[in-house]
Amino acid sequence: MTDPLFPFPQAATRRMLDWTGARIADGPDPKHGAQSFAALEPALGGSITEGGMDPAQAFRLFTDTIVPSTRPFGHPTSLSFVASAPSRAALSFDAALGAAGIFAGNWDGGAGAIHAENQALRWLADLAGWPAQAGGVFVAGGTLGNLSALHAAREWRSGQGPRPDRWAILCSSEAHSSIMAVARVMDVDVIVVPADDTGRMDGDTAAASLTPAVFAIVANAGATNCGAVDDIAGLADLAEAHALWLHLDGAYGGAALADPGQRTLFDGIERAHSLIVDPHKWLFAPYDSCALVYRDAGHGAAAHGQQAVYLDTVDKTHWNPSDYALHLTRRARGLPLWFSLAVHGTRAYAAAIARTRSVADQIAAGIDALPGLELILGPQLTVILFRPVGMDEAQMVAWAEAHRRSGALLCLPTRWRGEMVFRLCIVNPETDPDQVLSVLGTLGA
Numbered sequence: 001m002t003d004p005l006f007p008f009p010q011a012a013t014r015r016m017l018d019w020t021g022a023r024i025a026d027g028p029d030p031k032h033g034a035q036s037f038a039a040l041e042p043a044l045g046g047s048i049t050e051g052g053m054d055p056a057q058a059f060r061l062f063t064d065t066i067v068p069s070t071r072p073f074g075h076p077t078s079l080s081f082v083a084s085a086p087s088r089a090a091l092s093f094d095a096a097l098g099a100a101g102i103f104a105g106n107w108d109g110g111a112g113a114i115h116a117e118n119q120a121l122r123w124l125a126d127l128a129g130w131p132a133q134a135g136g137v138f139v140a141g142g143t144l145g146n147l148s149a150l151h152a153a154r155e156w157r158s159g160q161g162p163r164p165d166r167w168a169i170l171c172s173s174e175a176h177s178s179i180m181a182v183a184r185v186m187d188v189d190v191i192v193v194p195a196d197d198t199g200r201m202d203g204d205t206a207a208a209s210l211t212p213a214v215f216a217i218v219a220n221a222g223a224t225n226c227g228a229v230d231d232i233a234g235l236a237d238l239a240e241a242h243a244l245w246l247h248l249d250g251a252y253g254g255a256a257l258a259d260p261g262q263r264t265l266f267d268g269i270e271r272a273h274s275l276i277v278d279p280h281k282w283l284f285a286p287y288d289s290c291a292l293v294y295r296d297a298g299h300g301a302a303a304h305g306q307q308a309v310y311l312d313t314v315d316k317t318h319w320n321p322s323d324y325a326l327h328l329t330r331r332a333r334g335l336p337l338w339f340s341l342a343v344h345g346t347r348a349y350a351a352a353i354a355r356t357r358s359v360a361d362q363i364a365a366g367i368d369a370l371p372g373l374e375l376i377l378g379p380q381l382t383v384i385l386f387r388p389v390g391m392d393e394a395q396m397v398a399w400a401e402a403h404r405r406s407g408a409l410l411c412l413p414t415r416w417r418g419e420m421v422f423r424l425c426i427v428n429p430e431t432d433p434d435q436v437l438s439v440l441g442t443l444g445a
């Protein structure tokens, strides 16, 4: 019997699981946040040595140094960027999933996990009104989802007729930065259509910008900066008239499909070709996860998938997630969403998304009523833009930093039509509108 190379006492595993349980129950500390290199280096620099260290000591580095120097996005007072609000069910399950060590790139490796992930994808496809041949895969994030969908779009369009010298994507001026990044990677041009005063792109304006180089229209299903949902029906008409692919970037806002009260915003989605939704944004799942769904999964499979002799033994008769995006090895990152949905049910999801919207409505109404604040836009989905009257940019930045540091509120500025304004994006149904408004009441005071 040889000595184990990586001894690790059971007691150490148990201590880590105890911490995990407490963290899931308590949630993150809102006062946590980034530290400088100089602050982190004394604790973490040199932590990898030839001889290794005691597991309790290494784990203490995680609990006492690493975690406190991260942003507490899962806290209900985190209302900047697009935060995260994982359910306790999803977080608990994610810890178990990590321990299971499942390879979910192909059916041979992860059949049960893939079957369950596909249940969650089917739920999204049903919300979109898509047929049985819809399907896809969970990828790491919205950027990779957009890239994978748009690669499939160009492959599909290439088979439809003559190819221009250069291809182009058409999208709104409010499209997420990842669309520009994807265009750079794909070496295609971007035709930017001006959005209206609410940040929405409509079909007629898009039609006026269309050129023969376009292979895909990207519609915002929840623009990150302002929450706008584009005129999906008008864009679907345009796509159909010109044999173009319609891709919906719902990384943030696609979750609202699950709320019957907001469903009409997405009318026309049934005619789109692909959709992304990030469960780590507003579907109460942990990082990192993006659901990429094709209305006809065959278009995804025609564009992706890798061939190699060592992969010849892979069972091609079943669902192989690696065939639907730009990746091969993957964890079953859609399973925490599946577990949370299975435990709580889709009705609870609809209610949680509706409640988040109601929280946003209450905060917007409160901003409108506060004397020092002017509501500019929203809520659109759950994004609100507002300005504090009489504060200059430096004062706004200082206010945001003070409240971030104290843990009272993460509310950072953005720009709207060139002006620095404050932006809130609410994805947590447990955000307390009164608490948020009491902090906002200090603005301009």
Ligand SMILES: Cc1ncc(COP(=O)(O)O)c(C=O)c1O
Pocket (backbone or CB within 6 Å): 082, 140, 141, 142, 143, 144, 176, 178, 222, 223, 224, 249, 250, 251, 252, 253, 278, 290
């Ligand atoms: C609308 C939209 N699309 C795409 C992305 C990119 O997603 P990810 O950060 O998961 O790559 C984001 C991220 O915030 C987003 O809001």
